[in-house]
Amino acid sequence: MKKKEDRLFLVTNDDGIRARGLEALIEVVRPFGEVFVIAPEEGQSGMSHAITVKHPIRIRKVSEEEGLVRYSSNGTPVDCVKLALHKLLKRKPDMILSGINHGSNSSTSIIYSGTMAAAIEGCMNEIPSIGFSLLDYSPDAKFGSVVKYVEIILRRALEKGITEDTCLNVNFPVNSCHKIKGIRICRQNKGMWKEEFDHRTDPQNRDYYWLTGEFHNLEPEAPDTDEWALHHNYVSIVPVHVDLTSYRALDQLRKWDIESG
Amino acid sequence: MKKKEDRLFLVTNDDGIRARGLEALIEVVRPFGEVFVIAPEEGQSGMSHAITVKHPIRIRKVSEEEGLVRYSSNGTPVDCVKLALHKLLKRKPDMILSGINHGSNSSTSIIYSGTMAAAIEGCMNEIPSIGFSLLDYSPDAKFGSVVKYVEIILRRALEKGITEDTCLNVNFPVNSCHKIKGIRICRQNKGMWKEEFDHRTDPQNRDYYWLTGEFHNLEPEAPDTDEWALHHNYVSIVPVHVDLTSYRALDQLRKWDIESG
Numbered sequence: 001m002k003k004k005e006d007r008l009f010l011v012t013n014d015d016g017i018r019a020r021g022l023e024a025l026i027e028v029v030r031p032f033g034e035v036f037v038i039a040p041e042e043g044q045s046g047m048s049h050a051i052t053v054k055h056p057i058r059i060r061k062v063s064e065e066e067g068l069v070r071y072s073s074n075g076t077p078v079d080c081v082k083l084a085l086h087k088l089l090k091r092k093p094d095m096i097l098s099g100i101n102h103g104s105n106s107s108t109s110i111i112y113s114g115t116m117a118a119a120i121e122g123c124m125n126e127i128p129s130i131g132f133s134l135l136d137y138s139p140d141a142k143f144g145s146v147v148k149y150v151e152i153i154l155r156r157a158l159e160k161g162i163t164e165d166t167c168l169n170v171n172f173p174v175n176s177c178h179k180i181k182g183i184r185i186c187r188q189n190k191g192m193w194k195e196e197f198d199h200r201t202d203p204q205n206r207d208y209y210w211l212t213g214e215f216h217n218l219e220p221e222a223p224d225t226d227e228w229a230l231h232h233n234y235v236s237i238v239p240v241h242v243d244l245t246s247y248r249a250l251d252q253l254r255k256w257d258i259e260s261g
Numbered sequence: 262m263k264k265k266e267d268r269l270f271l272v273t274n275d276d277g278i279r280a281r282g283l284e285a286l287i288e289v290v291r292p293f294g295e296v297f298v299i300a301p302e303e304g305q306s307g308m309s310h311a312i313t314v315k316h317p318i319r320i321r322k323v324s325e326e327e328g329l330v331r332y333s334s335n336g337t338p339v340d341c342v343k344l345a346l347h348k349l350l351k352r353k354p355d356m357i358l359s360g361i362n363h364g365s366n367s368s369t370s371i372i373y374s375g376t377m378a379a380a381i382e383g384c385m386n387e388i389p390s391i392g393f394s395l396l397d398y399s400p401d402a403k404f405g406s407v408v409k410y411v412e413i414i415l416r417r418a419l420e421k422g423i424t425e426d427t428c429l430n431v432n433f434p435v436n437s438c439h440k441i442k443g444i445r446i447c448r449q450n451k452g453m454w455k456e457e458f459d460h461r462t463d464p465q466n467r468d469y470y471w472l473t474g475e476f477h478n479l480e481p482e483a484p485d486t487d488e489w490a491l492h493h494n495y496v497s498i499v500p501v502h503v504d505l506t507s508y509r510a511l512d513q514l515r516k517w518d519i520e521s522g
């Protein structure tokens with residue numbers, strides 16, 4: 001394992017440079033090495049793996065002190081990671097940490113998540129990466145009860161390493177009445193968002209819509225899923241990869257008898 | 262199999278309502294059933310699975326004729342699918358078709374793709390979905406040589422069905438000198454974008470950056486991948502699912518001995 005003074009962490013999020021969850025993550029990471037932060041200037045929730053190609057990207061140095069530099073950017077979380085890796089950092093970071101997100105990224109919510117997209121981008125660049133999320137959407141969310149687990153997971157990841165082509169999706173439960181029970185290694189739960197649109201009319205009498213929705217768990221009784229773990233007050237860790245191939249479906253597709261040439 | 266008059270297709274893209282590729286797709290689909298189009302007002306390339314939560318979404322009816330309605334929206338491709346499914350359509354479509362994209366969505370490019378995000382959103386809503394992309398980024402790309410294959414694949418998908426929780430990522434090669442050789446069922450190639458940033462200074466002497474990049478194929482000799490098929494002038498079909506769990510990594514993670522409670 002590398003010495004602390006040789007380690008470089010890249011830290012980002014999708015809630016923006018001023019988010020409490022980002023500060024909580026920075027505080028946990030600092031004792032482990034040098035920290036380079038680049039996060040969106042404003043919140044970028046729901047941006048998924050979007051990249052900015054239609055307008056110029058700008059960056060701003062926010063602060064600099066011993067072992068900690070902070071930048072912000074008008075880009076997406078994935079833009080932030082790309083900027084750091086390919087423009088701002090002189091060497092490859094040892095690990096990319098994203099979060100702590102204000103809100104859940106468990107189950108299929110991962111697909112929409114800017115926080116997890118940043119971790120996935122790290123993984124695509126062959127850098128061990130972890131995304132952390134707390135099941136509390138409030139800007140005032142309290143991270144005090146979960147930083148202990150961030151540290152446990154970070155320490156273990158540095159010791160043991162993360163499987164190649166994989167990053168980790170870590171979610172923390174929120175339950176003010178009960179203490180967190182422990183940590184579970186899980187698979188991604190099967191679930192979907194049942195969307196609704198709040199239909200309104202503006203002062204010029206034109207229609208507009210706000211996206212709203214409710215998560216439906218399609219396998220609430222499956223104890224090996226992240227949703228089950230979180231619902232039962234465990235921290236969930238799902239190993240995530242970027243190969244979207246459904247190997248199960250390959251066989252069915254071959255029966256289409258459509259291949260030729 | 263349903264009769265033509267009972268079938269409803271939802272068609273979208275990420276290049277916008279005026280894109281040639283969208284028109285090419287509409288023309289192929291029309292003989293198979295009723296077509297409902299909703300596409301972004303402007304191009305939304307690189308938007309991945311982004312959803313709009315910070316500003317209101319608006320829609321506009323573009324045209325209406327027998328068996329074909331066109332809407333546009335200021336939202337992302339995924340917003341378009343959500344609007345259609347949860348607000349605009351009176352019944353669930355039989356299939357969602359996205360594209361034909363101007364540019365490749367093979368290998369890991371799928372992660373950044375708005376075209377494929379729309380198909381994945383369909384799959385998450387338990388609707389058979391296919392994304393089509395042509396390896397030509399030009400707005401004037403010629404789709405004449407590939408519409409035949411869109412029709413073959415569409416016909417087979419209607420006959421045979423698509424495996425549950427799976428959508429299809431179809432890419433077409435571009436090679437003006439040689440005819441397309443046929444169709445291959447493939448897995449997602451392992452590759453990555455090596456990014457660079459074009460650093461410029463604006464008239465007010467402020468720095469800004471444009472994202473550029475080059476794709477690196479990490480397994481150019483693997484004949485079961487989409488990249489190989491496309492490079493050898495085949496149409497590639499990759500079955501794609503939304504479970505990002507790396508089952509291979511679950512075992513390694515369990516050896517961390519971090520589970521408790």
